[in-house]
Amino acid sequence: MAQTNFSTRERILGVAEALFARHGFAGASLRQVTATAKVNLAAVNYHFGSKDGLIEEVFRRRLDELNRERLAALAKAANTDLETVLDAFIRPALNQSLHSQGGAAFVRVLARAYAEHDERLRRFLSDNYGHVLREFAQVFARLLPHLGKEELYWRLDILAGAVTYAMADFGIIKRRAATSEESHRRQAVSHLITFAAAGLRAPPSPG
Amino acid sequence: MAQTNFSTRERILGVAEALFARHGFAGASLRQVTATAKVNLAAVNYHFGSKDGLIEEVFRRRLDELNRERLAALAKAANTDLETVLDAFIRPALNQSLHSQGGAAFVRVLARAYAEHDERLRRFLSDNYGHVLREFAQVFARLLPHLGKEELYWRLDILAGAVTYAMADFGIIKRRAATSEESHRRQAVSHLITFAAAGLRAPPSPG
DNA sequence: ATCTGGCTCAAACGATCGTTTGAATCATAG
DNA sequence: CTATGATTCAAACGATCGTTTGAGCCAGAT
Known part of the structure; x- marks a missing residue:
């Protein structure tokens, strides 16, 4: 799930997809997503603006x-x-x-x-x-x-x-x-x- | 949804059911539930032990x-x-x-x-x-x-x-x-x- | 009238939430 | 090499989360 050989943006999307599937949109936090993707927390808001933007x-x-x-x-x-x-x-x-x-x-x-x-x-x-x-x-x-x-x-x-x-x-x-x-x-x-x-x-x- | 003419316990259950349906288990907070049911926040843990117990x-x-x-x-x-x-x-x-x-x-x-x-x-x-x-x-x-x-x-x-x-x-x-x-x-x-x-x-x- | 146990209350606990900041780092163009 | 814009970073913001606490209330039994 970590997908370390992809770009930051793609890693976030892949991990978010998996975690949203497992825990729901509210149940999966951005900290879970970024930690699993081995990416800085702020990267989500940088690349997608907000959690809703990521979704x-x-x-x-x-x-x-x-x-x-x-x-x-x-x-x-x-x-x-x-x-x-x-x-x-x-x-x-x-x-x-x-x-x-x-x-x-x-x-x-x-x-x-x-x-x-x-x-x-x-x-x-x-x-x-x-x-x-x-x-x-x-x-x-x-x-x-x-x-x-x-x-x-x-x-x-x-x-x-x-x-x-x-x-x-x-x-x-x-x-x-x-x-x-x-x-x-x-x-x-x-x-x-x-x-x-x-x-x-x-x-x-x-x- | 408030159901003010029921007991505290029943009001919580009724409101929780409605909010879980609309926002999911993670998406509906105990503060939403208790506020809507016009009940004290601590009543959930008193009557059901925990959020999982309520669910x-x-x-x-x-x-x-x-x-x-x-x-x-x-x-x-x-x-x-x-x-x-x-x-x-x-x-x-x-x-x-x-x-x-x-x-x-x-x-x-x-x-x-x-x-x-x-x-x-x-x-x-x-x-x-x-x-x-x-x-x-x-x-x-x-x-x-x-x-x-x-x-x-x-x-x-x-x-x-x-x-x-x-x-x-x-x-x-x-x-x-x-x-x-x-x-x-x-x-x-x-x-x-x-x-x-x-x-x-x-x-x-x-x- | 007093005691007792069930229940409610305001307040606070530490943890975690989404988001923002400003500096550090990187790659690339001049 | 230097300058520039894109990206990453640690740290912190205020808000909200589930849960706990201890005092207070309010019956019904003694």
């Missing part, structure tokens, strides 16, 4: 790439089937987890952000994330013509929760020692797509 | 009733269909939200607890919650004979996440002003059951 930058640097990957995958999947579109949404989050330093922590940080009803953070995420969700919603609407607009939104809301929770690995299932982290997460994605596709395809609710 | 009591007083209601509903639903069993799991959480002071906040606190990877809290929840989940898992296993043990556990893990997030109302759907809080949450339950039942019934994953 926003933790999101920004990952969301940019995540959004790009999701939209690229969506473009390829738009005229295929439901499972492929779900895969386009879910797999980039998995790739972040596997191919980038501490990316697994970021998915957890993202899930925490949902739990924070903090208005400032929600607006920030909506500004930097909303257009991606809206594009996916349009494709889902086309693939699920049996659902009314209201019903579709409910389904997507439930889907977002299930995906967030599952990718953040909040669940009770313990990865077996024999199974690698990568294999475990690939299984999570596979089961998630199966579950979500069936949930979205279900006939309209009676209520 | 545990916030869970205990609601979980006892929630567990009881869920198991009672499960006993009635055990020999019916999947939707009824899902209802037995989900509806008690809804009832807590509607019929008890600040119960809606508790569901949010419970969802936050999932995000905390704090070992102490997880063990506490496992001790006071695990047997209920295990009983439901047995019934689900009987109702879903097409799923292997491994596959079933994955589905239930995803289900738990979807239920937790949806009931905590973390999603993006805004309740319309014309819709009452009660009606909104009943809709959430209804859509959740439809989605979850279809997700659980889906054929085994190819992976």
